[in-house]
Amino acid sequence: MKGPEGDYLIEVEGVSFTYPDGTCALKGVSVRVRRGSVVAITGANGSGKSTLLMLMAGLLEPQEGAVRFRGVDVKKVGYELRREVGMVFQDPDDQLFAPTVFDDIAFGLRMLRLPDEEVRLRVNEIARELGVEHLLDKPPFRLSGGEKRKVALATALVLRPSVLLLDEPFSDLSPQASRRLMDVIVEFKKYGGTVVFTSHDVDVVAELSDYVYVLSDGRVVAHGEPGYVLCDDELLAKAELRPPIATILYRELVGGGKRCPIKVSELLSELRRAFKTLEACATA
The missing domain is CATH 3.40.50.300 (P-loop containing nucleotide triphosphate hydrolases)
Structure with missing residues (x-):
């Protein structure tokens, strides 16, 4: 390919x-x-x-x-x-690994020796964006799996990588x-x-x-x-993978083809098109 x-x-x-x-x-x-x-x-x-x-x-x-x-x-x-x-x-x-979520997110910024105020602002900004602001004072080991995953993402995003x-x-x-x-x-x-x-x-x-x-x-x-x-x-x-759900549903409802919708939005668009075609045929 x-x-x-x-x-x-x-x-x-x-x-x-x-x-x-x-x-x-x-x-x-x-x-x-x-x-x-x-x-x-x-x-x-x-x-x-x-x-x-x-x-x-x-x-x-x-x-x-x-x-x-x-x-x-x-x-x-x-x-x-x-x-x-x-x-x-x-x-x-x-x-x-840090004592608090705030310290974990701030670690990379502190290694860059950024001013404390900038560190605080950037940590709070990314925490708001990811919805973990309420976790900043908590120890990471007390978080759920999903919360830990969002905090780990914050530790990367706060450094503004490309x-x-x-x-x-x-x-x-x-x-x-x-x-x-x-x-x-x-x-x-x-x-x-x-x-x-x-x-x-x-x-x-x-x-x-x-x-x-x-x-x-x-x-x-x-x-x-x-x-x-x-x-x-x-x-x-x-x-050892399956097709996307949108593809499976499309084939069940409409039929096959080499190009099939793979997103839910694409599936809805294809179904609307199919229904319009059926309506046109019914009124012809």
């Missing part, structure tokens, strides 16, 4: 990675992320999604292949990569919190940000992504626009 065209911010080329215990997580994986896009990496649990994200963040080094940020190997980028790329781990407990790497960001979130996170990602992209997120939830992938990579057993088995990739039943079955 043809890759996304444009200015590539992150390039993963022929990367393989094996953990010390012998677990082979990635095998010859190549991924390109265009500036200002939202790219989804989907696949079943254990397909290599988290490992790929950590390689992009420079937290792991591949045994084979290369990872580049703005055309430069991430091993040589150093400080610029840490300043521009915000990473949110799958388990928020891996990045929450790139967000989000590992299963919608896990443990209520429908309302998921909708808010989707809005945050859309807004981040609107102002020029780039997002790469992993998810095994094809409905989230359908709603958010401009481009999608499908991983299976540590390999990229497909990539392309979501409207094509997520309508390929055979491909999805091999990757």
